Amino acid sequence: MNLFDILGPVMVGPSSSHTAGAVKIGYIAALLLKDKPVHADIILHGSFATTGIGHGTDRALIAGLLMMKADDIRIPESFTIAEQEGLTFTFQDMTLKDAHPNTAVLKITSGSGETVEIEACSTGGGRILIHKLDGITVNFTADKPTLIVYNQDKPGPVAKVSSVLADKAVNIATMQLHRNKRGGYAVMVMETDHPIPQVSIEWLRQLEGVYNVTYINV
Amino acid sequence: MAYNSLQEISDICRNDNKEFWQVILEDDVSERNVTSSESMEKMEDTWKAMLLAAESYDGELKSKSGLAGGDGKKMNDYVSQHSDFSLCGEFIGKVITGALQMGESNACMKRIVAAPTAGACGVLPALLIPYYQTKSNDTSQILKALYVAAGIGQVIAGRAYISGASGGCQAEIGSASAMAAGALTFLQGGNSVQIIHAAAISMKNLLGLVCDPVAGLVEVPCIKRNVIGAMSALSAADMVMAGITSRIPPDQVMDAMKEIGDKMDSSLRETAKGGLAQTNAAREASDKLYR
Numbered sequence: 001m002n003l004f005d006i007l008g009p010v011m012v013g014p015s016s017s018h019t020a021g022a023v024k025i026g027y028i029a030a031l032l033l034k035d036k037p038v039h040a041d042i043i044l045h046g047s048f049a050t051t052g053i054g055h056g057t058d059r060a061l062i063a064g065l066l067m068m069k070a071d072d073i074r075i076p077e078s079f080t081i082a083e084q085e086g087l088t089f090t091f092q093d094m095t096l097k098d099a100h101p102n103t104a105v106l107k108i109t110s111g112s113g114e115t116v117e118i119e120a121c122s123t124g125g126g127r128i129l130i131h132k133l134d135g136i137t138v139n140f141t142a143d144k145p146t147l148i149v150y151n152q153d154k155p156g157p158v159a160k161v162s163s164v165l166a167d168k169a170v171n172i173a174t175m176q177l178h179r180n181k182r183g184g185y186a187v188m189v190m191e192t193d194h195p196i197p198q199v200s201i202e203w204l205r206q207l208e209g210v211y212n213v214t215y216i217n218v
Numbered sequence: 219m220a221y222n223s224l225q226e227i228s229d230i231c232r233n234d235n236k237e238f239w240q241v242i243l244e245d246d247v248s249e250r251n252v253t254s255s256e257s258m259e260k261m262e263d264t265w266k267a268m269l270l271a272a273e274s275y276d277g278e279l280k281s282k283s284g285l286a287g288g289d290g291k292k293m294n295d296y297v298s299q300h301s302d303f304s305l306c307g308e309f310i311g312k313v314i315t316g317a318l319q320m321g322e323s324n325a326c327m328k329r330i331v332a333a334p335t336a337g338a339c340g341v342l343p344a345l346l347i348p349y350y351q352t353k354s355n356d357t358s359q360i361l362k363a364l365y366v367a368a369g370i371g372q373v374i375a376g377r378a379y380i381s382g383a384s385g386g387c388q389a390e391i392g393s394a395s396a397m398a399a400g401a402l403t404f405l406q407g408g409n410s411v412q413i414i415h416a417a418a419i420s421m422k423n424l425l426g427l428v429c430d431p432v433a434g435l436v437e438v439p440c441i442k443r444n445v446i447g448a449m450s451a452l453s454a455a456d457m458v459m460a461g462i463t464s465r466i467p468p469d470q471v472m473d474a475m476k477e478i479g480d481k482m483d484s485s486l487r488e489t490a491k492g493g494l495a496q497t498n499a500a501r502e503a504s505d506k507l508y509r
Contacts, residue, residue, distance in 0.1 A: 002250055010332075012327055014324045016336045051434035056282065
């Protein structure tokens with residue numbers, strides 16, 4: 001742990017896992033959607049479900065979807081702000097199989113009808129792990145610059161993406177590739193040590209066989 | 219963090235003629251690839267966030283469960299009106315007040331600085347703020363003390379743990395208390411050996427403390443435990459300044475904390491399935507909240 005994981009984070013209470021981590025889950029989900037979310041269906045599992053109300057987990061997740069960060073003093077009022085900004089939402093408690101005790105599933109929709117579904121857990125100290133994205137297994141924390149490429153499952157895309165990054169001297173820290181089925185669609189997740197230039201991301205979006213590219217750098 | 223041992227840091231201080239805070243600052247510089255002034259600026263931001271959090275206490279607020287709120291105001295009124303009569307006197311009265319207020323602010327969803335956790339966020343500021351206000355109005359000394367505290371916390375996080383779910387309250391309030399004891403010892407002019415012995419003594423006082431929060435919330439008994447963490451740190455710092463040492467070496471104390479935490483039943487590690495959390499009063503409070 002680095003020094004400011006011990007003295008920090010600066011956050012709205014009461015719990016780094018149930019409040020600060022929940023804000024981050026909402027925030028990352030909102031970043032994965034291109035436009036502003038207008039509706040969210042949220043499932044809470046485990047300790048998020050049993051002690052979530054007292055910890056403000058529900059308000060924290062909505063605050064994150066409204067692009068608030070963990071130290072935003074408006075978090076307690078997020079439900080009211082959501083109403084003002086036209087974000088509707090539902091919450092449901094559910095037991096998920098083999099999930100971490102602090103897990104949430106967020107299915108969010110933008111005004112244009114685009115949707116994103118993530119399953120993420122809060123691992124302590126405000127850190128999170130996203131382990132499912134649109135039904136496909138992934139594993140990333142969003143602590144580092146993260147590139148997510150949705151592509152057709154066929155030879156080539158991985159080589160193209162990695163050569164683009166090499167071109168810009170971006171070092172890949174971790175790399176994962178998952179697909180729904182052979183020849184179906186695949187999700188590539190790369191965490192990098194350096195930020196990725198916007199021009200590279202735009203270039204990747206033009207590639208044949210690439211459906212969507214998302215880049216997160218918080 | 220390059221160090222996994224308090225003794226190792228203390229040895230480096232002696233061999234390289236450095237201060238404890240310097241070793242930790244240099245480690246941060248290399249770990250996060252920043253300059254020392256960038257690191258210091260971030261530490262100053264952290265300190266300012268603590269000060270702001272203390273100022274923004276609101277004695278009228280209640281937590282969502284209704285169990286927490288208002289005690290920090292009561293304590294403040296008592297200390298300001300009866301400091302001659304009170305047993306602890308003015309300085310310690312302010313420490314008690316500060317710890318209660320920060321713990322309550324956290325429970326009421328105000329902005330705080332986790333140190334090392336949100337549940338233990340009251341211990342360090344409860345001590346450092348009154349110290350800064352009444353004994354030494356020197357920000358740079360306080361920042362150095364925060365490096366000392368963070369270094370101790372990093373070693374504990376590496377050797378044992380700092381979360382109640384992993385090792386009980388001893389890992390949260392115990393760690394905060396050890397960190398604060400080292401910071402106070404530095405501020406009082408103690409050397410690196412005294413710093414790590416203060417941390418050890420303070421931690422020893424809290425070994426075995428379980429995490430049994432009512433309704434699983436960071437309220438009861440967490441808020442008042444911040445007071446006790448601060449008291450343990452104060453007394454440990456004075457003991458080492460009097461020349462007293464911990465008979466058990468500091469690293470071994472932290473290892474004992476880990477062993478005790480590993481043996482602690484899961485019902486006593488933040489699950490609200492045992493201890494205070496399963497008293498009749500706690501169950502009633504919990505039923506009321508989740509009905």
